[in-house]
Amino acid sequence: MAGNAGVSKPRTAAPAASWFGALEPDHAGDSGDDGGNDAAHSRYDRGEWRASDVADSRFLSRQARRIAESGQSGLYRLYRAFVAARAALGITLLATEIAFAWLITSHPQHGAALVLCAVYALATLALWLLPNLLGPSRPTVAARLRRRQWAATIGVDLLAFGGLQLLGGLLNYTALLVLPALMAGVLTPRLQALGVAAASTLIVLLATQWNAGVAGATPLLLAQAGLAGAGLFVITLLAGELSGRLAREERTARGSLAMARRQAQLNRLVLEELQEGVLVVDRRGRVRAANPAARGLIGEPQDSSGESFALAGVAAWEPLARAVDRAFAEGGWPEEGRDVLLPRDQGPRQLRVRVRFTQRREARVAEDYCVLFVEDVRTVQARVRQEKLAAMGRVSAGIAHEIRNPLAAIMQANALMAEDASSAEQQQLTRMVGENAERLKRIVDDMMEVAPGLVPTPAPLDATAQVAAVCSEWARTVQLPPGAASPLTVELPAQAVGVLFDGEHLRRVLVNLLDNALRHGSRSAGAVRVWLGVADDLHARLGVASDGPPIAPEVERYLFEPFFSTRSRGTGLGLYICRELCERYGASIEYGSRGVPERHRNEFSVAMRRALLPDSESRPHLGP
Incomplete structure (x- = not known):
């Protein structure tokens, strides 16, 4: 496009507004050609819209996609339509004048009109065929026509059609002035458009007076010229209103395209992650x-x-x-x-x-x-089962909280009765009450341990010292024989291993695993093996293995689920508590079978996050 629909960036918003504007950011330096015509501004919202934003949407029609990908505003397309219409009109005028030249050769002003039509035809064809003549080929911000674009289109039309009017002749050129008036109404601010209509009206009146000769124009000719001028004003105003409506519709359509594209992206993201x-x-x-x-x-x-x-x-x-x-x-x-x-x-x-x-x-x-x-x-x-377990856990935690106080009263009362028990039967009864009360207390403690509460803040812990201390205490508690005959074997590194864990919770996890290993093991020397080592730069691993019979596959899948136990008197909370406590500190626990040939075939391993200790000196090996 020779003229390019790019126009300079408006600096002041005024009531006399242009009805078309591009939707892309302005280029620096475009305002240099505008002079003082800064009152006009685009009626478009100047947003960050780009054709590439909607090109990938699958929900746009083919026509909407074509318009969106082109990035052309309404001003650009209408400007190109007017440029093409002017080129067609120039060729038509030149062909008409040439045809009259063959028929009428004695008219004194026909030669000047023919030359003027030829020059106009060449100018309009050049503007249509050479899109890079006056600037970049793509439109920039289009608040109004630039001064050089206005001069190359509307200005040239006024001069050419005014000259043909003044030259007179056998043809009436008044209707040609509709084109610059219409173009000004669509592509320029309202005040400029009315100025073009006024200039066209003056051209008609002056041409009427000039062509009437010395005697002057008759009232009839002046009335016809006045009516023609009024028609030009009406055409200008109507074209402006229609272009304003088109601008609003285009702004709404482009906003809808951008919104549809964002909605399509959101829907696609949700569906892909679903x-x-x-x-x-x-x-x-x-x-x-x-x-x-x-x-x-x-x-x-x-x-x-x-x-x-x-x-x-x-x-x-x-x-x-x-x-x-x-x-x-x-x-x-x-x-x-x-x-x-x-x-x-x-x-x-x-x-x-x-x-x-x-x-x-x-x-x-x-x-x-x-x-x-x-x-x-x-x-x-699985989801239904998890929901049931979560509901059951909340109910169980509430019940355990309510049982704790009455249970403490029962245990205290039983202790007082045990002091006064004199006969063997009374002592046996108080002992039975005490044992079952202790069992209930352990169940309540287990339930409260996994009840929802504050998430603890992990702190660096020396796992080497903690595991050694817990194993020694546990061996004394369950009365394991010392030395080589002990069922427990502990293998710890010589250096301290720092992990992110709570000491009491790590003790709880390790005691549960040791209880299970001893319960299902053979109780022979070395039946239970505990080891601690560094897996990599980020993790340390604690393992508890036993020589018990392999765990059946139908049992293995439910090992870490609550209330699942293979013992009639078991609560089924031990391994579940171990998993919950590990997850609180970013650790993980898993079960693995080494196969029948291996002695310690059943192994539970805990992967813990490593941490730097304030004192990283090596600690001595502590055994049970």
């Missing part, structure tokens, strides 16, 4: 969209290059395709969903499928698309 599978399926059973979770649940299609794929024709997806056909046929689906069994190579997978339609059933309109929400039944069951 753990539940989501598929959009049409009536023919073709998947139009699927998030990564859905593709993982049903299996990746063989041709995954495209976004859509068909459910029909794949044997593994036939149950899902039948479920979609059934949903479209019924027009509804249960709220809780239905289970669909998909055959797979590694075993069938049972999915919970919920179907939702885009319109309400009351509308009684045939649905073209449905949305499938797919979940693995095992995931659903």
